[in-house]
Each structure stands twice: as C-alpha cells, then as structure tokens.
Amino acid sequence: MSIHVLKPGMLSSFQDLGRTGHQHLGVPVGGVMDSQAHRLANLLVGNEEDEATLEITLTGPTLRFDAPACIAICGAQLNPTLNQEPVPNNRPLIVRSGDVLAFGARASGLRAYIAWHGGIGLPTVMSSRSTYLRGGFGGFKGRALQKGDVLPVQARLDARDLDALARELWETKIYLPATLGLTHRATVRAVRGAHAPLFTERAIHDFFSGEYRISPQSERMGYRLQGAQLPLRSSRQLLSEATSFGSVQVPPDGHPIVLMADRQTTGGYAKIAHVATVDLPIIAQGMPGDTLRFTEISLEEAQQLDSQREAAFGRLHQALSPLRRLFA
Template sequence: MSITVIRPGLASTFQDCGRHGHQHLGVPVGGAMDLRAHQLANLIAGNEHDHATLEITLMGPTLRFDAPTCIALTGADLSPTVNGLTVPLGRPLIMHAGDILSFGERRNGVRCYLAWHGGIALPSLLGSQSTYLRGALGGFQGRTLRKEDVLPLNLSLRANTLETLEESLDRMSIYLPSTLANNPRTHLRVMRGPHTELFTQEAVHALFNSPYVITNESDRMGFRLQGQALPVRENRQLLSEGATFGSIQVPADGLPIVLMADRQSIGGYPKIGHVATVDLPQLAQCMPGEAVRFEEISLAQAQQLDNLREQALGRLRTSLAGLRELIARCVANPAP
C-alpha cells in the first residue's frame, strides 16, 4: 500500500491543519497555506478527520499508485491527468494499481492539494504531520519529496470493488456551499491590528486604498509586499508577541509583510492589520507579481464570516456521509 514518486515536482510537502500549542517553545504552527482547499480535499476523498494532504506548489509531481485508493484534488488547477487523461478538481477519483498521476501547465492558483482516503502513514510530531522545512520537522523526513520516495498509505481499496465504486461516485453530486466555493474577491478583507494607532493617518489610508504587489521574496513564512510605504508616527520599542497567520507586520522600511503558515513563533514589528481568516486561502493562491488590495472590516464581521465558514464545512461533512460509507465498504482489511 504505497505511492512511488517518479518526479518530485517543485516543492511538494505534506501539510495538515498545523502544529498548535507549541509557539511558546519556538515551534511554528505551519500547516496548509490554503486551509480551505486542504479541508475540502480531505472531505471529498472520504476522510472525516484532518489527515495530511500533499501540498503541491506550481509544478506538480508524477506519482505511481502501487495500490488502489480514492483521491481528491482541490485548490490550484495545475492540469492534473491520470494515465494521460484529464481529471477534474473537486471530485473523488478512483486510482487503480499502476495508475500514474501527473500535472501540467498552471491554469490558475499556486497550490494544489492531494488527499487520499485514510491518509498517509507518517509519524505525528507534536500532534501534527505537517512539514516544517526550515526545521526539517514532520512530514516525509522533514523535507520536500524526492525522486523514488515511497509514500506509505494507511488504507487501500479492494480491487474487485473499484468498478462498482467508481460508477457510484460518478453518479454522486457534490454541492459546495457558497461560502466554500472559490469566488475570488477584488479586495481582501482586513481588520485593524493591535498597533494601527502607531501609524500615520496617511499610512492607514494607503493600506486600504492602494494596490500592493507580492514580491519574489515571498514564501510559506510570509508574503512581502511592494507599494506605498506605511510610516509610523514615531519609532517605538515594542515587546515581542505571538505571531499569527494573516498579521500584516511593517518593518523599518515601511513595506508590509503578511505572515503566512510557516511564520515565526514571535515577532516585534508593529502590526497595522490582520487579513480575515476566510480570505487567507485566496492570498495563499496568489503568485509573486500579482497585486492585492485591502478593505477594512470589523472584528465582529470577521468572526461572523469565520463562523459561517465553519458551519458550511459542517454541512458539507454531513452531506458527504454517503460518500464516506461507500468508500469505507470497499476498504481492504479495515481496522477493527
């Protein structure tokens, strides 16, 4: 029960919802950059829990499936094919032993997520299977995939059930609630930060009224933005505090940095704002060179948006109970 890496792609790592509760020890949270796509891939592959998915960046790998399984692809459209035939995103796909999954040109987005039923058989480190590359922690040996890696699966499907299962899944409709659909916004929603009052009125106006371009010096740790500088009223020494996904910190040069999944555990730069959690998936799918704009919302509005997203995930999980049951009945040697 395994998958063999024929070509590794540009930067393919295993990620889940992150390594929470250890920032006081200097361990970053990490996890999937696009949590929406990660969670959807798991649900559509028939998983009820947070299994690690393969986060595929820009150039996808080529993988040979050595055992039958059910997979799902979500997030960026990197032209996936199975045995040379185009396959859709957002649908359960049955993979037979010997099938080859490949990727081609980028059509949109940056990060594609691959989930398989039952997840990958990797050790959990501090409660997570996420890969933290800077610390060589978690995931598959703490690194990106390499040629000839063998990825062990937790579960496989019985070969004699695949035809019937595939027909049943093809007939099944999957309806995404509007709050989970990929509907890009012209402006990312931002709350004022804990240090907004330290910035000039001109800086706050610029943040919400000027475009900012994602620079090439952007990665899973943070997105550096180029645009109008955001000066503070006066230089002031700040105590370091916990860093959060989406915080917009401003170093001495006045050019903002949006902290992303692999952000440092603490930071002392002033934070002018915070990108709403529901809009972080869209930001995570942006390329260097693309421009982003921000609009202001309140904390109460951001919390309401987050609650609506969680409710939508719950409804989708409930609606896919039949899919999970279909796949579970086809698992080879299921756990007692």
C-alpha cells in the same frame, strides 16, 4: 501498498492543520497554507479534516500508484491528468494499480492539495504530521518530496469492485458552496490591528485603499508586499509578542509583510492589520507579481464570515454522508 514519486514537483510537502501548542517553545504552527482546500480534499475522500494532505506548489509531482486508492485534488487548478487523461478538481477519484497522476500548466491559483482516503503513513511529531521545512522534521522525512520516494498508503481498496465504486462516487451529487471554492475576490478583507494607532493616518488610508504587488521574496513564512510605504508616527521599540497567521506586520522599511503558515513564533514589528481568516486562502493562492487590495471590516464582521464558512463546511459534511458510507 505504496506510491512512487517519479517527479517531485517544485515544492511538494505533507501538511495538516498545524502543530499547535508549542509556540512557547519556539516551534512554529506551520501546516497548510490554504486550509479551505485542504479540508475540502479530505472531506471528498471520507477523511477527517486534519488528515495530512500533499501540498503542491505551482509545478505538481508525477506519482505512480502500486495499488488502488481514492484521491481528491482541491485548490489551484494545475491541470491534473491520470494516465494522460484530464481529471477534475473537487471530485473523489478512483486510481488503480499502475496508474500515473501528473500535472500540467497552471490555470489558476498556486497551491493544490491531494488527499488520499485513509491518508499516508507518516509519523506524528508534536501532535502533527506537518512538514516544517526549515526545522527538517515532520511530514515525510522532514523535507519536500524527492524523486524515488515511496509513500505508504494506509487504506486498502483491493477487495472492492473498483468499477462499481468509481461509478457510485461519480454519481454522488456534490454541491460545493461558493464560499468553499477557489475564490476570486477583487479585495482581501482585513481588520485594523491593535498597533494601527502607531501609524500615520496616511499610512492607514494607503493600506486600505492602495494596491500592493506580491514580491518575489514571498514564501510559506510570509508574503512581502510592494506598494505604498507605511510609516509610523514616530520611531519606537515594541516588545516581541506572539504572531498569528494573517497578521500584517510592517518592518522599518515600511513595506508590509503578511505572516503565513510557517511564520516565526514571536515578532516585534508593528502590526497594522490582520487578514480575515476566510480570505487567507486568497493570499495563499497568490503568485509573485499578483496584486492585492485590502478593505477594512470590523472584528464582528470577520467573526461572522468565519461562522458562515464553518456552517458551510458543516452542511457539506452532512451532505457527503452517503460518500462516507461507501467507504465504511
């Protein structure tokens, strides 16, 4: 039971919630860029939230199914089609043997996530199935998909009445909280960083009031931003320290970099701010050339927003219990 890759897309790699616990060995956490879309896709097919999904970037792959499966697509709207017929995001979908999933022109966002009920058979490397592209390990053969790859699907739907299952899934009411959708926000919320006192008052003001453009030199490791330069009060050396997803570090040229999923394990640049976890998907879905504005919130506000998001996921998980029973 497998899936054939007819076209790989621009950059399609398997990711989960990351390879935690190994940064002290120099191994990055990695994982999905948009954890919200990833988790949602898994819930919609009855998986645990950390099951590996296929993260696709801008140009989606073309996949042929050799056996029935249940999939969900979340995140960016890349106009997916099944046998050349449009299919929606954010719904569980039944595919049959011989079906071909493809993607069209981008409508919004940058990264979409495909989850399979039961997941894809991938080896676990350091407690994760995420692909670390620079290191060449994890995921499917440690790399992005290539034409001709064959992906093993773990769960079988062969013995089921697929028409009845598809009908039941389609009739299942799914109320997606607004906080868990592909969010369009005018600003990105961020907490002032521990190194903020090292920057001039003007730099702090410019960061939280100016407009930044995502540079073409942006990828899974970090997003470089073009806009007002952010000078320090004085030149100084900092000890390297652990990095985290969403930290905004400022190298000597004064142009900020938002550290993303494949960030380095340590860094010595001053960090002016940290993006609130709930707003990281906004940046992950941003294209080079898109603009970002930052607004300051307190740590307590960021924690409250995170708690609200987790509560929304908890309610959705409970609401989808009838869906999970269909696969039991």
